[in-house]
Amino acid sequence: MARIEAARAGLGRLDALARRDSPASRLDPRTKVLATFAFVAVVASFGRLDLLRLAPLALYPLALAALGDVPARPLLVRLALASPFALGVAAFEPILDRAPAMALGSVVVSGGALALLTVLAKFLLSLSGALLLVSTTPFDEVCVALGRLGLPRALVSQLLLTYRYLFVLAEEAGRLVRAHALRSPERPRPSAGEGARLVGNLLVRSIGRAERIHAAMRCRGFEGTFPVRRSTSPGAGDLAFVAATVLLLVCARRWDLPALAGRALFGVFG
């Protein structure tokens, strides 16, 4: 629970960040959504030992964070809270693959160690790409952009409502758990049966809430879909951002920039 509680506490901060005015927040949300997907796909396209070739891609999150004036700390905190499943799987690599893959003077790096570091680098890059999208774009604008890019309307409403009530219900669940812990201080964690009753209780309250929300929506003229605000259109800034992103992704994918830089600068070693 601590993990989700901490993540939820940071969610408000991310939302506040996204609502400030900055060059990155003024970009068309569709531009940012598409750039994020392209970036994540290019990061994933590198092979399991391509650690060094990922280096140029760090420019994307660094530049977007700079343009959006996003401080590093909240992002790093959220990366630290991220699910470590990928790293857990990659942790076996150094045991499974001991073939030397890289030699630095007399130090030989095994394929497994290199693969583990590559997974770690991909993990940090692709997750920071996603986090930067939502810390430079308010989530309702992300949803509208997804709708304009062809996401079904039912799913767009679903995303908007899930995000909207996330804060409310998470607080309600927090209260239930805290109240249980106060009532039974010697055994603060509920047993399985008590847990099912707590969650069941939360479910009954949530359904009641949904019924009240529906009544309120009907009062305001809701007839099945949310009206979509069409305020943004791509401008010169978007063109520059797209051009820079495409240039970076294509160059990083097409050429081995670190090797070229290394050869140009330190060719004497070779």
Added chain:
Amino acid sequence: MSDALISPAVGGTLWAATAGLTAAAARGVERSGDDSRIPLMGVLGSFVFAAQMVNFAIPGTGSSGHLAGGLLLAILLGPHAAFLVMASVLAVQALFFADGGLLALGCNAFNLGVLSSYVAYPLVWRPIAGPSPGRGRLVVASVAAGIVGLELGALGVVLETTASGISSLPFASFAGAMLSIHLAIGLVEGLATAGVVLVLWRARPELAGGPGRANGSGLRTVVVAVAVAAAVIGGALSLVASDRPDGLEWTVARIAGVESPAAPEGGLHAALARLQGRTAVLPDYDLPRGDAAAGRKGGSAATSLSGLLGAAVVLALALAIGSGLRALRRRNGGS
């Protein structure tokens, strides 16, 4: 499932499959014409997050667990709406909680949404539970569907990881570990789901009929969905088959590679790299195997070293551009 473990081919395939199912599910929900379901689905999406905060003790293990929610949503909402809710929950998780990632979202929606909504619920839960289940039937149906859903999901993770070729875990031992862990998780999920449903039906007996029947989610759509699911799983399997000419041979090669670094792995590896097209591993990194590692260390060491220094320079450049942009912004904002 995580972005760092999958290849664009696997991520893209699963994205395409789930995108098709999402469109079908959205049409199904919109066609039902009941606009009270929209706020209900939204609130239940948030409820899944909130329910995951309630950690309870798992008897006899000393560890704790929480509800994942896929099966519960299918029981409450029917397959189409449950899948849409699960997809949106996973999207919010990928974006705000850095769980999984965007490329892996297709895989996650498939493993946790499609398999519970369109396989475990209609093919396991409904036949066992029947039209108006009592306490016993509900528990049995939920446990069976919970186990089937999570085992299939775990199998999906293993297949997707293996097909991507990022991890070198042997398929058999990875699958063995994942399936046995998820057997226990599925059991807990089923019991917790049944417990929560019982609380709800006691408090709101009018909801006990379940909406799955009310909105007439026909058998036909379910059959089509399962066929699509099977096609996608088959596709993932054939990806494994084409990348790794023989799963067993590949595993053996891997294990042999662990025992002696000089094993002739280069040929197979190079073939894989060619198959992956432009994602090929740099030949320089393949060099220091076998004789190269023992003998001609000098040349390859120098290339590696200059590559590392080059990467450091590129990274420093990226950092410099980032902080330059930041400084520029500060100055413009301040003036």
